[in-house]
Amino acid sequence: MVTARPNVKIHIEDLAVRYSDGTESLHGVTMDFYEHQVNVLFGPSGGGKSTLLRTLNRLNDLADVVEQEGQILLDGQDILAEDCDIIDLRRKVGIVFARPVPLPMSIYENVIYGLRLAGVRDRQRLDATVERALKQAALWDEVSDRLGDSAYDLSGGQQQRLCVARSLALQPEVILLDEPTSGLDPISTFKVEQTLRQLREDYTILIVPHSVQQAARIADWAAFFLQGELVEWGAGHQIFTTPRDRRTEDYITGRFG
Amino acid sequence: MSRQITQRIAFGLISLASVAVVVPIFYVIGYIVVQGGGALSWEFLTAMPRDGMTAGGVLPAIVGTLALTAGTAIVAVPIGLGGAIYLSEYAGDTPTTRAIRIAIINLAGIPSVVYGLFGLGLFVIFLNFGTSILAGSLTLGIMTLPVIISTAEEALRAVPQSYRLVSTSLGGTRWQTIQRVVLPQALPGIITGVILGVERAAGETAPIMFTAAAFFLPRLPHSIFDQTMALPYHLYVISTQVPGMPVQIQYGTALVLLVFVLSMNLAATMIRRHYRRQRVW
Numbered sequence: 069m070v071t072a073r074p075n076v077k078i079h080i081e082d083l084a085v086r087y088s089d090g091t092e093s094l095h096g097v098t099m100d101f102y103e104h105q106v107n108v109l110f111g112p113s114g115g116g117k118s119t120l121l122r123t124l125n126r127l128n129d130l131a132d133v134v135e136q137e138g139q140i141l142l143d144g145q146d147i148l149a150e151d152c153d154i155i156d157l158r159r160k161v162g163i164v165f166a167r168p169v170p171l172p173m174s175i176y177e178n179v180i181y182g183l184r185l186a187g188v189r190d191r192q193r194l195d196a197t198v199e200r201a202l203k204q205a206a207l208w209d210e211v212s213d214r215l216g217d218s219a220y221d222l223s224g225g226q227q228q229r230l231c232v233a234r235s236l237a238l239q240p241e242v243i244l245l246d247e248p249t250s251g252l253d254p255i256s257t258f259k260v261e262q263t264l265r266q267l268r269e270d271y272t273i274l275i276v277p278h279s280v281q282q283a284a285r286i287a288d289w290a291a292f293f294l295q296g297e298l299v300e301w302g303a304g305h306q307i308f309t310t311p312r313d314r315r316t317e318d319y320i321t322g323r324f325g
Numbered sequence: 326m327s328r329q330i331t332q333r334i335a336f337g338l339i340s341l342a343s344v345a346v347v348v349p350i351f352y353v354i355g356y357i358v359v360q361g362g363g364a365l366s367w368e369f370l371t372a373m374p375r376d377g378m379t380a381g382g383v384l385p386a387i388v389g390t391l392a393l394t395a396g397t398a399i400v401a402v403p404i405g406l407g408g409a410i411y412l413s414e415y416a417g418d419t420p421t422t423r424a425i426r427i428a429i430i431n432l433a434g435i436p437s438v439v440y441g442l443f444g445l446g447l448f449v450i451f452l453n454f455g456t457s458i459l460a461g462s463l464t465l466g467i468m469t470l471p472v473i474i475s476t477a478e479e480a481l482r483a484v485p486q487s488y489r490l491v492s493t494s495l496g497g498t499r500w501q502t503i504q505r506v507v508l509p510q511a512l513p514g515i516i517t518g519v520i521l522g523v524e525r526a527a528g529e530t531a532p533i534m535f536t537a538a539a540f541f542l543p544r545l546p547h548s549i550f551d552q553t554m555a556l557p558y559h560l561y562v563i564s565t566q567v568p569g570m571p572v573q574i575q576y577g578t579a580l581v582l583l584v585f586v587l588s589m590n591l592a593a594t595m596i597r598r599h600y601r602r603q604r605v606w
Contacts, residue, residue: 127494159496169487172510172605182495184505220605231491238495 077103077242077272078124083138085119087131094119097138097298099291101242106264106273108287108304110280112325115293117276121244124274125161126154142242159186162235166247166278168227170219175211178219178230182238197237204270205233206263225256232263242272250278261286280320284308292316354587357580364577378541378563379570383578388545389458389553390585393537394527396462396549397469401526402519404466405473409515412474413481414503433471438531440468445535459549461537465526472525476518480511485606513600520593524586530557540566556582 078101086093094116101107109117122128124140126147139146147157159182171178179198180188188194198215202208207229211222219230228248235243245264249257264273264286277283283290287304292313300313311317319325372382408429416422444464454460484507492502526532538558546553560578563570 125494127490130490130493155496155498158494163494165487165490167487169491171488171491171506181492181505185492185495185497185501218605234491234495 073102074105075103076100077143078274079139079141080120081139081141083120083123083140084135085116085123085128085133086135088134089132093296094123095296099298099301101272101274102289103272104268104270105288106268106275106286106304108283108290109274109276109293110283110287110290111293111299111319114295116296117293118246120293121163121246121274121276123148124242124244125158125163126152127158127163129154159238160240161242161244162238162240163244163246164228164231164235164248166250168224168231168251170222170227170230173219174216175219175222175230176215179233179237181234186238201233201237202230204236204263204267205229206259206266207233223256225252225259228252228256228260229263232260236267236271240271242274243267245273245275247276247278249282257282280322280325284320292319294319354583357576357583361573361576361578361580364571364573365580369577370581373543374541378567379574383556383559383581385542385545385554386556386559386578387581387585389538389555390527390557390582392458392546392553393461393465393533393555394523396458397465397526398519398523400462400466401469401473401522405470405519405522406477406515408470408474409477409481410503410508413478414499414507429471429474432467433475435468436531437468437529440464441532441535443467444532449536455550456535456537456539456552457550458537458546458553461533461553461555462549464532464536465529468529468532469522469526472522473519476522477511477515480514480518481507483514484510510606513596517593517597520589520596524589524593527589528557528582528586530561533558556585 080097080099080101083097084093084095097116097120109120111117119128122131123136124142124147128136136148138148140148142157142161146152171181173181176198177184179201180194183194183197199208199212202211207226210226211217211230214221219227222230228251232243232245232248249260252260261282264275267273268288275286277286284304287308289301290304290307291301292299292307292311292315294315299315300307300311302312307316308320311320369382370387371384373384375381408425412422412425416425441464444460444467448454448460448463449456454463488506488510489502492506493499497505533555537553538555539552540562542552542554556578560575560582563578564575
């Protein structure tokens, strides 16, 4: 439960994004994401939540974006600017996708893949990073004795935690999670949600949950998106108990969705 | 007619067709083995031809084919693989890219004898390489390009897009992603394609007739500017140009070429099977 406003990590100013086929676009989005908090983006599909996530680490550059306006300030720097160092941005803003995508390598190589991309070779540093990242992702105990095994030998829930560890290895400032538990069984989901609460201490979490219930469970701050428009946002407990907008209330209570 | 009977007839015809495909292959191989098997001996494979090539061995032709095969690979693989990587990973859908693809398709359709004439004009005469292993390799290499580009591109595209997305999201540049994830995963398919493409070139006669092959050479070639004998051309020569050539030697030569090509096929198949089992996607 948060009472005072924490620091703003990301400020979005009048963001608009449109794809060539007109889908999943955003318009007029202005909001803040807070440091060391679990910031939730929820709403029915097609609302623009994934688009927003992918714009935050410029992964959207790979898609067919026709129009992109507005500013996204990460610690005051506009990441949509021409001179933004995208590689550095992607190391600072990590992402975990809906389906776990282990790379076709060993568990060890998966975790340090980002470091290898950055040119890190020192074996001790790599070993230390693997242990730290896997511990933070609550996977160390289960795999510490078989780091050389293929990542595909793991269960779905373990693979997803591996993907989290992979992002954590780069020590990002922000972690984006796009429906990270949608393919997982309830126990794995519970483990991932627990991990997120702990990660909040060191990182800023932005998550698109796969259900309103999950959103309500984990949100410190929540933003409701409907068809590309930011309807409202605020403290988690306030949004889910006394939302200001009628549409938010209808969605939360299940009148549509 | 009842559906059961229709199904049985259809299935019967299809099975017959499958058998019909296999029978000629076994017949061809069997016939050549029977007719030429007797000629095979250690001497046949390692000695030079003598008595106007009616006796002795086919060593220079074997060496020549090996040299041309290697030369084809050296020419076709870097250019072909580079082109495939560009088309798969970098190129968008622009008029230039579409023109490149049309060009590749057309290259694949050019008859091999036309390649031979092209090689003669450009490499042998204009660039003054003369009839040589170099000219032959360049000609065969260009002829093999479309096959290698197509199979390599297909192998690269088969690698799941999600791997590229993950690599990019962890701060990888496009080349890093290709080098660390895409290329290693596509390698088995690429190798298979290269082997099959190059093996086809190894058996060609027309392109090397004008550019590399010689009727008879008393010594083995020792530089890429030398002419060379080669198995396909040698087979043509001893079957049509030499009176009194023992039939067994003709079929023996054919058998050597067949074994060479079939063993490359086998290698490609084994590589493909080994990596298919390991694949996780």
